[in-house]
Amino acid sequence: MKFAYAFPLAGLAAAFATAAQAETITVATVNNNDMVIMQSLTSAFEEAHPGIRVNWVVLEENVLRQRLTTDIATDGGQFDVMTIGTYEAPIWAERGWLVALDDLPEAYQEEDLLKPVRDGLSHNGSLYALPFYAESSMLYYRTDLFEEAGIEMPEQPSWEEVREWAAELHDPANQLAGICLRGKPGWGENMAFVSTLVNTFGGRWFDEEWNPELDSPAWQEAIGFYVDLLGNYGPPGASSNGFNENLALFSRGNCAMWVDATSAAGKLYNPAESQVADRLGFAPAPVAETPKGAHWLWSWALAIPASSEKQEAAQTFLTWATSQEYIELVGETQGWTSVPPGTRESTYANENYQREAPFAGFVLDAINSADPTDSTLEPSPYVGVQFVGIPEFQSIGTQVGQTIAAALTGDTGVEQALQNAQRATARTMQRAGY
């Protein structure tokens, strides 16, 4: 090789070498607000860790779950970081699809993570995903309407009381519904709420032998209550309203009360997105017979599939995105109400956060008291407050969700609906070998 060519070639080789050092990881995530913010702060990450570039795949929750499951189960290797929830994490960890996160750096402060959330993402004592965001559920209400009607919100409202208030405040002539609740069928839509309702009325999905109990008296009572409450004092079209639709309704001032995810608090409190930001009150989710399982626990977390070839870079990203520093970064650049909630004690100890987010204390209490391993009055064999941690649950939950929506619209009676639900669930469980 002639000497004249050697230098430019060497230069080229050097250029390639540095370029080759930059690893690109593909991160798949849900398109919730918090994740969108994380995506927008990518440059901060890439600056702090030159040599790692991030590619994003952002999808809606159910599509994402399907996409990721397909990939991880077939060893597709398309993603290096996956966003999964407390539902998938233990299931996938059990199957060996996720990398165990046992050697996290000291600076990460693992103990700072809220315990229920940590436990929800662990399997056999090892942590398999780092929580990015967590939520529970609570009651939102309109302080102005309550004041006008002379109602005072107690520290722990009961469902009976909520029903009375809904009846009093319901004003369809003025487009005001007494209460807004989820009605759209789906294991993560209406069933997330309905499960907590059933829990607090003393019911459970399965007994200790895994027999479904959907036609039990507790279920009858809970669903009967739900259909009555939402049917009489809910907004029109309730059976196709999910979280988003109810959020829109409440923001516009069409609901007097709403029981749903704590993540809505930040949005409802933001005057740019909500017309009722100045008339907003919070209370713990209502209870009936038992406080157990009355509010749910859900966390979105980042995990590394075992099929990834860039596990180290992926872990660097994980620890960055779920660290205290990240939370502070969001607080400073986006505002403290946009901070991803529910993951660390330190967030709630932060003065800035406490000041800007008056609901913070509620949320922390709600998350700390939501125990996925003990969420029913009578003991149950499953993990999960608003879901059952078995792979069959997505199908079961959606089918049952449909029957309940039918009860809500009056297409079927409550008893008949629950019988249908019981039968469908039993069938699916039998097929799965339980």
Added chain:
Amino acid sequence: MSKTRASGRTVGGLRSLSLQAPAVTLLLLWMLVPLGMTVWFSLQRYNLLMPEMVGFAGLENYEFLFTDPALWRAMGNTLVLVGSVLTITVVGGVLLAVLFQQEFPGRGIARVLAISPFFVMPTVSALVWKNMMMHPSNGVLAWLAGVFGLPAVDWFSALPMTSIIIIVAWQWLPFALLILLTAMQSLDEDQVEAARMDGAGPIAVFFYITLPHLKRAISVVIMIQMIFLLTIFAEIYVTTSGGPGLATTNLAFLIYMQALLDFDVGLASAGGVVAIILANIVAIFLVRLVARNLES
């Protein structure tokens, strides 16, 4: 040169086959491989989430599917959905094709507007209809009803199937319109003029000249749309999730709920085979109905 029969039809033979070869071979592969695998999987116990439970299952998956009380309801819904949308789009398509064939100022732009619903992604269409048009509180239709002093219709709770039919028909009308309009291009003006000179009114012209000319195009529209309509999924998923109850659950959604959510590949494959059989039955029925129009 090519041989010609007295009827004017040329004998194809080898030349014909060689021209068709690329298309046929590719489709053969495309069909056999996935189809073969689907049939194979349908006889297996194969769940992505439970890789250890693999084994030959025989007709177990099919048994499970056919003992589902929801299956017949789902099939019925599928047929209702397909039938209604086909009727609306074909009738509407023909009438609109005639309309847009007439000369009037701005016809070109009006045409593009009329076929634009087909450009929008089905999920987006469904979301727009659900939340911006049909929403009982803040939808356009509710507002319109208010203007006339009528109560707002709670579309998805009271008339779920109708709502889905409206959305799907709205999406597919442009498809029918486009094909029929294109077919109208080849309508012989001479014939129309001759008929007019003989004193035929517009309605007679429509029934005796236009409609027969469009027969082939109509049958194509029906066949192609049927294929798509049988597997409508996105619109249902986004609006009603198959509910309330089973009111809007069609076969595709049922398979999704029973099998895909569980990642039960075996059951999903069995569902796929059932779907193909249903599609073939419907196709045979439709072909009998319009068969004679395949030959000119």
Added chain:
Amino acid sequence: MTTLKTKVLPADGHLAATSSGARARHTPLVPSAGMRRVWLTLLGWGIALIIFFPILWMVLTGFKTEAEAIADPSLIFTPTLESYVAVQARADYFKFAMNSVVVAFGSTLLALLIAIPAAYAMAFLPTRRTKATLLWMLSTKMLPPVGVLVPIYLIFRDLGLLDTRSGLIIVYTLMNLPIVVWMLYTFFKDLPRDILEAGRMDGASTFQEVVYLLLPLTLPGIASTGLLSVILSWNEAFWSLNLTSSNAAPLTAYIASFSSPEGLFWAKLSAASTMAIAPILIFGWLTQKQMVRGLTFGAVK
């Protein structure tokens, strides 16, 4: 008794002058042809606008803020580009759009290339098998994609086709091929045989026959078929979401990222969708120009 007229058969198929002249001489006896035109215009535009309205609404919503988007429907609002800015900041439209363009047009071209000979053969050289082949082709589309996701995913993974444009092009070509063949077949069949025979008798080879006679005469049909194939590929939301991740993701993935499970997103989704259908709208309008009426037949020299 049919009138014999000499018609012009230019390659681009524009309306020949003689035709309209002839029509004018035989104006129908319905009075007030002007009134008729007015009615037609009203009806045509009225229906077009009614059909277009939901899309118009969507486009307008893209110019609202999220709060306005969920408010009572109103045509009066202060337009803002806020949503568009947010959308573009979040995802690079051009990368997705480029993928969509390459995949949709690539697969359409490929499908047309394969389908034209096949449709030609079926329309003009029919055999006993033709009808059966056509039906069989259509039946390949009856398989719901959800059932074959896993097998195809595995095959693509092994072939290294995951997250590549070529992989998607292959899938879409195969997906659309039956439809393209069917539609071309239909439009080809509408051509009177005389013309092609005339060409053949003049000594044209098959290739010349196809390229110089067939294609120009059936241009509206090919244009419509092409348009439909492009749209079907453009909006296909199952394979495009499952077989791609970051490199080859088309606009369907772009839009899917704005349909949020938690949070207000109507304005942003509307903005994103408007951007997604804009190229198609333009393409659609261009192909409409190919559908100028006036292809004339029955030419008897």
